[in-house]
Amino acid sequence: MSQYRDAAENIIAALGGKDNIDAATHCVTRLRLVLKDEGQVDQDALSAIDLVKGNFSTNGQYQVVIGQGTVDKVYKEMVAITGIGELSKEEVKEVAGKKLNPLQRAIKTLADIFIPILPAIVTAGLLMGINNILTAPDIFFDGQSIIDVYPQWADIAGIINLIANTAFVxxxxxxxxxxxxxxxxxxxxxxxxxxxxxxxxxxxxxxxxxxxxxxxxxxxxxxxxxxxxxxxxxxxxxxxxxxxxxxxxxxxxxxxxxxxxxxxxxxxxxxxxxxxxxxxxxxxxxxxxxxxxTALFTGIFDNFAVLGGLLYGAIYAPLVITGMHHTFLAVDLQLIGTIGGTFLWPILALSNIAQGSAAMGVLLASKDEKLKGLSMTSGISAYLGITEPAMFGVNLRYRFPFICAIIGSAIGAMFITWNGVMASSVGVGGLPAIFSIMSEFWISFLIGMAIAFVVPLVLTYLYAKTRRVDF
Incomplete structure (x- = not known):
């Protein structure tokens, strides 16, 4: 336990001391803190702590990425050292909300509404992807779907479709x-x-x-x-x-x-x-x-598809930093309900892949074993749809990988919007996103995924080597 106590003491010191901490809780992987003055945080000292895999500030909370199975132990030591009472995530959010301006509060409110229902929506998206595989023609057979060739699967596909559609209906x-x-x-x-x-x-x-x-x-x-x-x-x-x-x-x-x-x-x-x-x-x-x-967004992407893709692909990751990306979930759901699909969500998936590849570029270019381990685990996480460790723990820390990820995301987004790629639902971002894409756009989306995968990785690696970045 001395390892976790030492880590907790070092984290508290790097955060500006226990007097700078207003409230604290934790989730599965991160400490969630409300600080009196975030300007007192010693970023270098915090990043140097072995158990710390990254840190960032969002929606009035300062979050320290530690990892599953470890964060709760560090948190208990922190509570014992500081004397701060253990709080729930909701209580910490309430404290943090008092420090937000009206726009931040509005964004936080939308996030608080949509995040709890995301599991149902994402599950529906994955199941709709399975239904697409069973019912869409030309995936495995020319001009025919699986249920056309094997009619005994039709009723199974029907039940899957009913279960998947329920969350949207x-x-x-x-x-x-x-x-x-x-x-x-x-x-x-x-x-x-x-x-x-x-x-x-x-x-x-x-x-x-x-x-x-x-x-x-x-x-x-x-x-x-x-x-x-x-x-x-x-x-x-x-x-x-x-x-x-x-x-x-x-x-x-x-x-x-x-x-x-x-x-x-x-x-x-x-x-x-x-x-x-x-x-x-x-x-x-x-x-x-x-x-x-709906008409505004469809008008932009119908008439200026490449430009729309470029802009949304470039700004999505910065929106995540501010928390404003949550507002676009409402737009995605509105588009799905109105026109039957969304052209925005596929860009989100490419942005996740791009952040993962930028972290992997750091992995290939770095000589530091701790950074290599963090880059690999956070990159894999981003490929599976969770970008915070890669974005805040690696890419933003060195800045240029974040920019390389934005470039790759924007180029990939331009390609898929030019080809009219749409998702029938909101699903899991990153590589699993293919299951939420309408089957007729799979080839175009796979090419977009390849662009988002290769470009950030290559740019990050080349920049690090040509500029001789020391990390």
């Missing part, structure tokens, strides 16, 4: 649960609100354009107003805004209605009022805004 229910919980209301009411917006009695959102053209959109007459009986399948904004309204109304009622009457009054009133507001005002307005956002 009932996406407002998932978002409602997470959003209402984030806004301080009852998550169960959020689920009900989300499912209410996709009730089968409503006109399906995907059939709205055709019904509107033919004049067959059903309406309610409410207080003399014609309100469209429209569902919001695949829509993100309506449930986000409605969830906030529901949470505000629920909290307002709970403060003013006696406990003995809350069970019979709070939920019915909150859902009824929010439901009317959702169908009469929130839904129509946000549906229009959501379609406008």
């Amino acid at each position: 009932f996406l407002p229910g998932l978002i409602g649960w997470s959003a209402v919980n984030r806004f301080g209301g009852s998550p169960l009411l959020g689920i009900v609100l989300g499912l209410m917006l996709v009730h089968p009695d409503l006109l399906n959102a995907w059939g709205y354009a055709e019904a509107s053209t033919s004049g067959d959109v059903p309406h309610w007459n409410i207080f003399g107003m014609d309100v469209a009986q429209l569902g919001y399948q695949g829509q993100v904004l309506p449930i986000l805004i409605a969830s906030y309204v529901l949470a505000v109304i629920e909290k307002f009622l709970r403060k003013r209605i006696p406990d003995a009457f809350q069970l019979l009054t709070v939920a019915p009133i909150a859902l009824l009022v929010t439901g009317f507001l959702a169908f009469m005002f929130i839904g129509p307005v946000t549906f229009t805004i959501g379609n406008g956002i």
Whole structure:
């Protein structure tokens, strides 16, 4: 245990001493800290500690990458040394949130809403990839799919497709649960609100354009107003805004209605009022805004595909540093719900691969055994979709690998957007991303992956050798 205590003492000293630490917790691999003054951190001393594999600051938290199975031991020693009480991740987030500006708080709110539902969405993406393999023609047989050649697999593919589609069909229910919980209301009411917006009695959102053209959109007459009986399948904004309204109304009622009457009054009133507001005002307005956002992105990528790919491929990794990349998950889901796929998410996957390859370039060029080990493990992690260790532990630390990764990502993104590559769902970034790509774009995406794999690795290695970088 002396090894972990020594590491904890050195980490505390490098962070500016125990008086500079406001709050601390940990996740599977990282210490998550809220510091009074991040300017007091001695980066060189922190990086020199054997157990430390990287460090970075995001969303008001200073995070120190240590590793699975070790971080909890270091954390316990840190708690014993500093006297700071053990806190949950939510409590530390609350402390960190007080130090954020309004834009950072808005981004953090979106992250807090979408991150909890990511496992369901990613799982759905992987299963849809399996379904694509079974049902798409020309993968294994000319002009035919696996189920065409082996019809006995058709029903299995059908069940897989049903399981995969569930998360997207009932996406407002998932978002409602997470959003209402984030806004301080009852998550169960959020689920009900989300499912209410996709009730089968409503006109399906995907059939709205055709019904509107033919004049067959059903309406309610409410207080003399014609309100469209429209569902919001695949829509993100309506449930986000409605969830906030529901949470505000629920909290307002709970403060003013006696406990003995809350069970019979709070939920019915909150859902009824929010439901009317959702169908009469929130839904129509946000549906229009959501379609406008979709039209904006599709217009850019339809008319300026190469430029759009270049820009998004170049800025995605810097967006990760600021945490703003979480906002684009909402855009991805909006695109999937509106046009049936997303052209943005495949670029994310290439960015992950590029960060991994830049770290691997450091591995080949470095003579330091600790750095070589960190580069290899973090590079593999990035190839599998987790980029933080590679990005913050290696690439940003030396800067030029990060730039080389951006170059590789941008070139690969230009190629796949030029070829119109789309993903049918959000899945696991990095190499496993191929399973979420529509099968007709697999060849183009594989070429894009090769570009993102080779270019950063070669550029990083050549730069390190020609400039004789000492690491």
